[in-house]
Amino acid sequence: xxEVTQTPSHQVTQMGQEVxxxxxxxxxxxxxxxxxxxxxxxxxxxxSFYNNEISEKSEIFDxxxxxxxxxxxxxxxxxxxxxxxxxxxxxxxxxxGQGDSPLHxxxxxxxxxx
Amino acid sequence: QKExxxxxxxxxxxxxxxxxxxxxxxxxxxxxxxxxxQYSRKGPELLxxxxxSGNKEDGxxxxxxxxxxxxxxxxxxxxxxxxxxxxxxxMKRAGSYQLTFGKxxxxxxxx
Numbered sequence: 001x002x003e004v005t006q007t008p009s010h011q012v013t014q015m016g017q018e019v020x021x022x023x024x025x026x027x028x029x030x031x032x033x034x035x036x037x038x039x040x041x042x043x044x045x046x047x048s049f050y051n052n053e054i055s056e057k058s059e060i061f062d063x064x065x066x067x068x069x070x071x072x073x074x075x076x077x078x079x080x081x082x083x084x085x086x087x088x089x090x091x092x093x094x095x096x097g098q099g100d101s102p103l104h105x106x107x108x109x110x111x112x113x114x
Numbered sequence: 115q116k117e118x119x120x121x122x123x124x125x126x127x128x129x130x131x132x133x134x135x136x137x138x139x140x141x142x143x144x145x146x147x148x149x150x151x152q153y154s155r156k157g158p159e160l161l162x163x164x165x166x167s168g169n170k171e172d173g174x175x176x177x178x179x180x181x182x183x184x185x186x187x188x189x190x191x192x193x194x195x196x197x198x199x200x201x202x203x204x205m206k207r208a209g210s211y212q213l214t215f216g217k218x219x220x221x222x223x224x225x
Contacts, residue, residue: 004157033211042215042216043158043202043215044215045213045214048212055211056210058212089155091158102160102163103148103213104160105157105158105159106157107155107156108155110155
């Protein structure tokens, strides 16, 4: 069964550094998402991406965050200047079509900011 | 009032028991309802997806939606130790890309 893959599984970075989290969505999916889950808290929506542009973003997704689909297969989340509170599991998800199809999640990247 | 409320548990049941997991929500605009299972340090795995009131069955799992009461449930029949995980409800408004999750219920099925 096709799956969403994320790399790395664990990323440690120092506060203030830039970090890029990478995802390969399911190949025929058209919508792409990033979610995060701070330890012990809910899974939270960050951003959705369709047709090479952001379609929706949450209040969490401020100017420090950006997304890109650089080559038609990868989907990346960049955090420009990491803060301690960015430490979380970051999940990539993809969806075949909006509205009537469910999201499929990757296994996440655990980001630790020290 | 939180948009989606889910009892975090933990819930512990003996093997073979019927498990009932529930979420309530306050936003009547939610139209699509999902249940995900999440094992420790893994991504959410889709179990059930519904968009209408009523029941939907898939193997040992039954999802129930009551839009008038703003209440959704997941029933697990003949529970197995491998069902031990955190169960997340999630829902989405029509026209929105954003899933709103409950906090998850941690389930342990004891052999």
